[in-house]
Amino acid sequence: MFYFDDGPGHDRTAPDTRSLHAFAPGAELRHDRLTGEPVLVAAHRQTRTVSSAGGDCPLCPSRPGHPTEIPAGDYHVAVFENRFPSLGGPVGGRCEVVSFSSDHDRSFAGLSDARRFTIGRAWADRTAALSAVPGVEQVFVFENRGAQVGATLSHPHGQIYAYPYLPPVQASVLRAARAHRAAGGGCLLCPIVADQAAGPLVVAETEGFVAFVPEAARWPYEVHIAPRGCVPYLTGLDDEGLAELMYLYGDVLSRFEDLFGDGETAYMACWHQPPLHQTDLTHFYVQVFTTRRSADRWKFLASSESGAGAFINDVLPETAAERLRNVRVRGRA
Incomplete structure (x- = not known):
């Protein structure tokens, strides 16, 4: 878990109190013999978290009786490894989630200039860190906003994929x-x-x-x-x-x-x-x-x-x- 704050003086030391299954990415990399292009098969993602309500959102801050992916009671920007990744394990690479705000109803466009800069710092920091991971060929930052384009969570967030191959x-x-x-x-x-x-x-x-x-x-x-x-x-x-x-x-x-x-x-x-x-x-x-x-x-x-x-x-x-x-x-x- 990585926290990035708009300024100093914030305590983000709360521990994760959940009891989770062992992290075991199950993606498989195959190649299309007709086109030569790589295809990721990640069937385990069928069970990934889908939520649009603030009450059960996994990206909202943790509160008593409702621990989430983010242990802190409040935060500015949080980055953590995706528990339902398309990469990782034998395939290699990494999938990280970047939550832009603790405010469930905020969009990126509605964030302050200071917060946008903090997110940019987080992206640059993770670009550097993931670029140093052995086998990584491409660091790809992205956001899907809205159910119409496939976003499964409405909380303002994006992801970073560190591909172990070059996407098409x-x-x-x-x-x-x-x-x-x-x-x-x-x-x-x-x-x-x-x-x-x-x-x-x-x-x-x-x-x-x-x-x-x-x-x-x-x-x-x-x-x-x-x-x-x-x-x-x-x-x-x-x-x-x-x-x-x-x-x-x-x-x-x-x-x-x-x-x-x-x-x-x-x-x-x-x-x-x-x-x-x-x-x-x-x-x-x-x-x-x-x-x-x-x-x-x-x-x-x-x-x-x-x-x-x-x-x-x-x-x-x-x-x-x-x-x-x-x-x-x-x-x-």
Whole structure:
């Protein structure tokens, strides 16, 4: 259990009083012989905790008679190893849960700047620690918010997967980065970020970072956030840069939440840090997207997307960028 606080002076020494079964991850890594891609089989996750009510939430602080995953009676940010992991054991790797707040009803977009910075510190700290675990090839930070995109707990939280192999999306980006360098280019992301920062697809920006809709967006509403300079990992940012990034990230999430005027837009957020042990891909980016394409319609991955891997977007990226730009972000005039 790791606690990260907005400031000093907090006691987080309460012990875990539960009697738990021995931790025994049961994941298995297989390979698709047709595509060559890895597939994790984790049947034990069928029994993982599913809860949407605050009274029995496993991520709320422990209280008398109701011990939870987090022993402390209060906390700011807590990180612990997932008891129902998709990785670990013979497969290798690690799965960690990151709880963003002790407040069950808070969303990431509703957190203070100080808390967002604390979460960024936690992500950077765990990126460094998990990158040092033998056999880990990729550290992937993510959040699923909303039951419509598969979140099984409504408490504000995300996860970190330390993959012992390279996931297909990262493998594809790495191939493109290597081809770009082999053709005489440098960093694959740097010219993309520069081009997008000067175009009509920008949603929001700061001095050091830019948020934009990718020109070939796969999802109805999708935003990438990237540093303007070439920074490979969260660990490469100083405190000022990390605070600036987390401010912009919160801004983007606020736009997604309020995109359709109800504050309930479900989304997925993926932090694409480069694979470890390579020098071709040297620029991280964040991907935020929703499968909601209008107030009452959702994007489903039908045969073209699920079977052929050929995405069809129902929303023009330029239209998505304009709508996201025009969302009134909370706390601003």
